[in-house]
Amino acid sequence: MRTSHANYLFIGSLLTAAGYGATFLLTEHFRAFGGSEIDTGITLGGAMFGTLIGVPLVGWFAGRFGAARMGALGALAVCAGYIVLASLKTLSPLIGGAGFLIGLGWGVFYLAAPMALSERVTDTERGFWFARYGAFLMAGIGGSPVIAGTLTGSLGFSTPAAFRLIAAACVLAAVLLWVFDRLAPKGAAVAPASFSEGWVRKLPDIARTRAIYPILMVGLGACVFGGILTFQTSLVRGTGLQASTFFSVYALTVVASRFVLAPVVNRANGDHVAIILLSLMILGVVVSFGFHYGVLVQIASAVLLGLGYGLVYAVIQTQAVNDGPIDQRNAAMTWFVIAYFVGIFGFPLLGGWMIVNFGTNGLLGAILAFAIAELAVALLRLRHGLYALPKEAS
Numbered sequence: 001m002r003t004s005h006a007n008y009l010f011i012g013s014l015l016t017a018a019g020y021g022a023t024f025l026l027t028e029h030f031r032a033f034g035g036s037e038i039d040t041g042i043t044l045g046g047a048m049f050g051t052l053i054g055v056p057l058v059g060w061f062a063g064r065f066g067a068a069r070m071g072a073l074g075a076l077a078v079c080a081g082y083i084v085l086a087s088l089k090t091l092s093p094l095i096g097g098a099g100f101l102i103g104l105g106w107g108v109f110y111l112a113a114p115m116a117l118s119e120r121v122t123d124t125e126r127g128f129w130f131a132r133y134g135a136f137l138m139a140g141i142g143g144s145p146v147i148a149g150t151l152t153g154s155l156g157f158s159t160p161a162a163f164r165l166i167a168a169a170c171v172l173a174a175v176l177l178w179v180f181d182r183l184a185p186k187g188a189a190v191a192p193a194s195f196s197e198g199w200v201r202k203l204p205d206i207a208r209t210r211a212i213y214p215i216l217m218v219g220l221g222a223c224v225f226g227g228i229l230t231f232q233t234s235l236v237r238g239t240g241l242q243a244s245t246f247f248s249v250y251a252l253t254v255v256a257s258r259f260v261l262a263p264v265v266n267r268a269n270g271d272h273v274a275i276i277l278l279s280l281m282i283l284g285v286v287v288s289f290g291f292h293y294g295v296l297v298q299i300a301s302a303v304l305l306g307l308g309y310g311l312v313y314a315v316i317q318t319q320a321v322n323d324g325p326i327d328q329r330n331a332a333m334t335w336f337v338i339a340y341f342v343g344i345f346g347f348p349l350l351g352g353w354m355i356v357n358f359g360t361n362g363l364l365g366a367i368l369a370f371a372i373a374e375l376a377v378a379l380l381r382l383r384h385g386l387y388a389l390p391k392e393a394s
Contacts, residue, residue: 001117001120001121001125001129001184002184005180005183005184006117006129006132006180006184008176008177008179008180008183008184009068009113009116009117009133009176009177009180009184010132010133010136011136011173011176012071012072012075012113012172012173012174012175012176012177012180013071013109013113013133013136013137013140013173013177014136014137014139014140014143014173015075015140015169015170015172015173015176016071016074016075016078016105016106016109016113016140016170016173016177017136017137017138017139017140017141017144018140018141018143018144018147018166018169018170019075019078019079019081019082019102019105019106019144019166019169019170020078020102020106020140020141020144021140021141021142021143021144021145021148021229021247022082022144022145022148022162022163022166023040023043023044023047023102023229023230024145024148024149024229024230024232024233024243024247025145025148025149025152025159025162025163026039026040026043026044026085026230027039027040027230027231027233027234028152028159028233029085029159029160029163030043030091030095032159033088033090033091034091035091036352036355036356037231037234037348037351037352037353037355037356038352038353038356039091039095039352040230040231040348040352041348041349041350041351041352041353042095042096042099042349042352043085043095043096043098043099044099044103044226044230044345044346044348044349045096045099045345045346045348045349046095046096046097046098046099046100046103047099047100047102047103047106047345048103048341048342048344048345048346048349049100049103050077050099050100050101050102050103050104050105050106050107051103051104051106051107051110051338051341051345052107052338052341052342053104053107054074054077054103054104054105054106054107054108054110054111055107055108055110055111055334055337055338055341057070057107057108058070058107058108058111058112058115059199059334062112062115066116066181067112067113067115067116067119068112068113068116068177068178068180068181068184069177069178069181070108070109070112071108071109071112071113071116071177072173072174072175072177072178072181073105073108073174074104074105074106074107074108074109074110074112074113075105075109075170075171075173075174075177076105076170076171076174077101077102077104077105077108078101078102078105078106078109078167078170079105079166079167079168079170079171079174080101080105080167081098081099081100081101081102081103081104081105082098082102082163082164082166082167082170083163083164083167084097084098084101085098085160085163086159086160086161086163086164086167087160088160099345103341103345105170106341107337107341110337110340110341111334111337113133113177114130114133116177116180116181117129117130117133118130119186120184120185120186130314131258131259131262131314134258134313134314135254135255135258135259138251138254138255138258138310139251139254139255141229141251142247142248142250142251142252142254142255142306143247143248143251144166145229145232145243145244145247146244146247146248146251148162148166149242149243149244149247150244151165153242153244198331199330199331199334199335202328202331202332203331203335205324205328206324206328206331206332206335209323209324209325209328210319210323210324210381210384211319211320211321211323211324211328211332213319213323213377213378213380213381213384214316214317214319214320214323214336214381215320215332215335215336215339216339216377217274217316217374217377217378217381218313218316218317218320218336218339218340218343219339219340219342219343220343220370220371220373220374220377221278221281221309221312221313221316221343221370221371221374222339222340222341222342222343222344222347223343223344223346223347223367223370224281224285224309224367224370224371224374225305225309225343225344226343226344226345226347226348226351227347227348227351227363227366227367227370228285228288228305228367229247230348230351231348231351231352231355231360231363232246232247234355234360234363235288235291235360235363235364236291236298237360239291239292241291241294241295241298245295245298245299245302246298246299246301246302247302248302249298249299249302249303249306250302250303250305250306250310251306252306253302253303253306253307253310254306254310254311257306257307257310257311258310258311258314261307261311262311262314265277265311265314265315270315270316270318270319271378271381271382272382273311273312273315274312274315274316274319274378274381275375275378275379275382277307277308277309277311277312277315278308278312278371278374278375278378279308279375280304280305280307280308281304281305281308281309281312281371281374282308282368282371282372282375283304283308284300284301284302284303284304284305284308284309285301285305285364285367285368285371286368287300287301287304288301288364288367289361289364317336319381320332320333320335320336321333321336343370347370350366351363351366351367354366
């Protein structure tokens with residue numbers, strides 16, 4: 001893999017990830033039509049269903065069509081979703097359809113892009129390239145709200161205009177991913193089998209291994225991340241704070257920690273590291289209750305969540321793949337992605353309803369409950385491993 005070739009994938013991934021990050025503008029967009037966080041939840045609920053269709057599509061077609069090209073088509077679907085949102089003149093059922101397109105595209109891309117990278121590197125190189133890929137992905141997710149917030153705030157852009165720019169970025173991403181497919185040859189030993197081939201029928205087997213724990217954990221953690229990201233503008237409303245501050249600090253923390261701390265984390269015991277990082281994430285949620293105390297509290301929350309959630313994702317992703325037999329790894333990875341999408345897009349349905357009916361503290365209470373539940377599953381996984389060691393040794 002040449003760095004010059006990989007950069008096409010990395011930049012294309014950053015731009016596509018910006019499409020997900022821009023979902024934080026949904027509430028502001030719908031408020032202009034008299035809507036609320038409930039409409040945001042409906043849109044992201046449609047996105048959740050889109051991802052559940054997008055992931056199997058990668059499994060069915062990536063082997064024949066090419067994973068990188070599938071990622072390019074996913075970026076175009078995200079573009080189509082934002083074009084629909086930008087064209088709305090009033091609230092209508094189309095918001096669910098727009099969400100479906102965004103979710104469909106994000107689901108296809110989220111599985112196809114790392115698959116395209118994995119096809120072109122060796123086992124020993126994979127950790128190196130995935131760490132850098134993850135940094136670009138998180139930079140797009142965390143940096144997009146900053147840029148979008150600047151466009152709609154300081155520069156006076158409307159949310160439809162911001163959505164059109166995001167759509168244009170996704171078109172550019174599709175071009176870059178397609179070019180990457182043409183420039184970077186696949187490894188000779190790459191098997192064309194898809195990540196999702198047989199993934200449904202293999203779930204009972206996966207559930208009997210420790211891989212089930214990180215699959216549950218990523219779904220719970222996605223609820224935490226999705227809630228904090230999607231409703232950040234609601235959380236800071238009336239406090240004098242700017243949502244862009246949180247996103248800027250969060251993105252910088254994640255990118256810096258991925259490059260500086262990831263090697264240390266990779267060498268440490270994964271179970272123990274996950275518990276430490278999840279504790280930091282929980283602390284970040286707790287600190288979020290004090291946003292009214294000022295910007296330093298908001299920054300502290302962003303740093304803690306960036307360190308906790310930003311680093312633990314890679315740890316539990318590795319656990320999901322490595323904890324089962326080789327013939328189950330692709331299926332485990334697919335279930336890992338499915339669980340992530342159910343949390344990231346499904347939780348806002350609950351979160352929007354909770355804000356309207358119980359306020360931001362009610363939302364944060366639910367987010368905290370999911371964060372604590374993820375830590376509980378990590379502790380169960382550790383206990384499972386301790387009890388399994390004597391048996392495995394025999």
